Amino acid sequence: EIVLTQSPATLSLSPGERATLSCRASQTIINYLVWYQQKPGQAPRLLIYDASNRATGTPDRFSGSGSGTDFTLTISSLEPEDFAVYYCQQRSTWPPLTFGGGTTLEIK
Amino acid sequence: EVQLLESGGGLVQPGGSLRLSCEGSGFTFSNHAMNWVRQAPGKGLEWVSGITGNSLSTYYLDSVRGRFTVFRDNSKSTVFLQMNSLRAEDTAVYFCAKDIDWNEGAFDHWGQGTLVTVSS
Numbered sequence: 006e007i008v009l010t011q012s013p014a015t016l017s018l019s020p021g022e023r024a025t026l027s028c029r030a031s032q033t034i035i036n037y038l039v040w041y042q043q044k045p046g047q048a049p050r051l052l053i054y055d056a057s058n059r060a061t062g063t064p065d066r067f068s069g070s071g072s073g074t075d076f077t078l079t080i081s082s083l084e085p086e087d088f089a090v091y092y093c094q095q096r097s098t099w100p101p102l103t104f105g106g107g108t109t110l111e112i113k
Numbered sequence: 114e115v116q117l118l119e120s121g122g123g124l125v126q127p128g129g130s131l132r133l134s135c136e137g138s139g140f141t142f143s144n145h146a147m148n149w150v151r152q153a154p155g156k157g158l159e160w161v162s163g164i165t166g167n168s169l170s171t172y173y174l175d176s177v178r179g180r181f182t183v184f185r186d187n188s189k190s191t192v193f194l195q196m197n198s199l200r201a202e203d204t205a206v207y208f209c210a211k212d213i214d215w216n217e218g219a220f221d222h223w224g225q226g227t228l229v230t231v232s233s
Contacts, residue, residue, distance in 0.1 A: 037218075039219045039220075041158075041220075043158075048208055048223035048224060048225055048226055049150075049158065049208070049220075049223055050223075051213075051219065051220060051221045051222075054213065054219045055219075060221060061221075092157065092158055094158075094160075094219070096217060096218030096219050099160075099172070099218055100160075100163070100172040100173065100174070101160055101172075101174050101175070102148075102160040102163075102218050103160065104157055104158040104159065104160065105157070106157050107157045107158075
């Protein structure tokens, strides 16, 4: 089973700042890395698939990068609606599909 | 507009059974794998099970294999999760999720979730 480790667990930033979220895989997953956003009481929302491809409707302030075992989600300038929990997920080797533990992006 | 509507959650005693349903609309249901992902209270996401559009392949998390069964009825655009021998650790919100394509393992639409509580 591929283990995904997200860091930091919590990130405290202000609107307008740049956010950098990390996801590390226990073995190479090539570029088969997906990012989701989840707000309280809501279902997750697909943001990025295959490491760097924005899903339909994802604002261009969100970008993904990385390959192999190390991946990054960057939000260039935080908007108030971006404060949420972010999960990475690998689809390289499954079952099982696995998720990281999440990064909570909170308002400073 | 793609919509996924789950139902069937509730309170059940340890060892009991529940069947979850998820009806899809707004897309060609039979062309997409469907999956179940759960989230225990205050915790992260955990993939549980998946099924391809033609039902020929099914997949399970090890901890639910043999207790849970995923199946679908494409004529009704509905996927099901039959959960038997439920345990306290199965308590979670269960989401159904639509695959982005035939069976890519990424999910572009999710239901609102249905809460399953296993407790005596």
